[in-house]
Amino acid sequence: MEFVDPEEAWAPLRRQGVVKAVESPKELRLELADSDSVVVIDIATDDHPDAAELGAGIKRVPRGALANFVEAVVHKMHLQRTFAIPVGRWREIFDAVSEGMKANAAWREVDTSASIELNRRDPLEFGPANAHTLGELVRTLLRAARDSDHGLTLCSDGAPLVIEIMPRGEMILFAGHRNLAKQCEELLAHAKID
Numbered sequence: 726m727e728f729v730d731p732e733e734a735w736a737p738l739r740r741q742g743v744v745k746a747v748e749s750p751k752e753l754r755l756e757l758a759d760s761d762s763v764v765v766i767d768i769a770t771d772d773h774p775d776a777a778e779l780g781a782g783i784k785r786v787p788r789g790a791l792a793n794f795v796e797a798v799v800h801k802m803h804l805q806r807t808f809a810i811p812v813g814r815w816r817e818i819f820d821a822v823s824e825g826m827k828a829n830a831a832w833r834e835v836d837t838s839a840s841i842e843l844n845r846r847d848p849l850e851f852g853p854a855n856a857h858t859l860g861e862l863v864r865t866l867l868r869a870a871r872d873s874d875h876g877l878t879l880c881s882d883g884a885p886l887v888i889e890i891m892p893r894g895e896m897i898l899f900a901g902h903r904n905l906a907k908q909c910e911e912l913l914a915h916a917k918i919d
Contacts, residue, residue: 726831726855728839734808734848737882742901752812753846755878755887757899763885764906768913770867770894788894790916792864795879795888797912799856804881807859808848812889813874815839815846818866821875821892825865831858866892 735743742763747754757763769779770788786794799807811818819836826832835849851859859879866877870892879888885901886909900906 726835726849726851726858728835728847729808729850731847734850734882737806738808738880741880741882741885743880743885743887752874752876753810753878754812754889755810755880756889756897757885757887757901762902764900764903766898766900766906766909768896768898773894784910784913786913786916788867789864790913791867791890791894791896792860794913794916795863795890796856796860797916798886798888798909799851799853799859801912802881802884802886802908803853804883805853806883807851807856807879807881809851809859809862810848810878810880811846811874812876812878812891813872815849817872817874818870818877821870822862822865825869826862829858829861831855832862863890866890867894 742757743755744758745753746756767783768786769776769783770791771785772788773779798804819839863877866875873891876889876891880886884905886905887899889897898909900909
């Protein structure tokens, strides 16, 4: 698990179709380039603050299932490199999860070594061995974070997939084709609840 040069990550992500939908000093939002094959799945947790107003087409899941879904995606799809990119800056993420992640040795090591990355959006690369730490990070964000700049986007150079997770209990999943979307929906349906 380490921060990587943005261009080292962006070259393979662009090949997967990842594009910047919104880029401003306050936020970076990613998605897959628009095409007929891209499937977008909107997901909200059962306890989302606006659950009553959300449309019927938005899938509902328990909050605890989202982090387990992320871990399952990494394992079941055999993703060798998953890049976590903050919607805001890393400083906001690190501040939001500091208490909840302090027992995770791998995260503490990254936290200790992070310096200039805190004010940037450099991708943080997770390998398969760090899937549990990635899941714990998502779990902690969903428990402790509150603001949209605490959001986190996950992409991989191994699949045309973008997963944006927002602390209020929202997840947007962009899958590059119908079969991948179906696989994600199955993993989501079977994600265990903490």
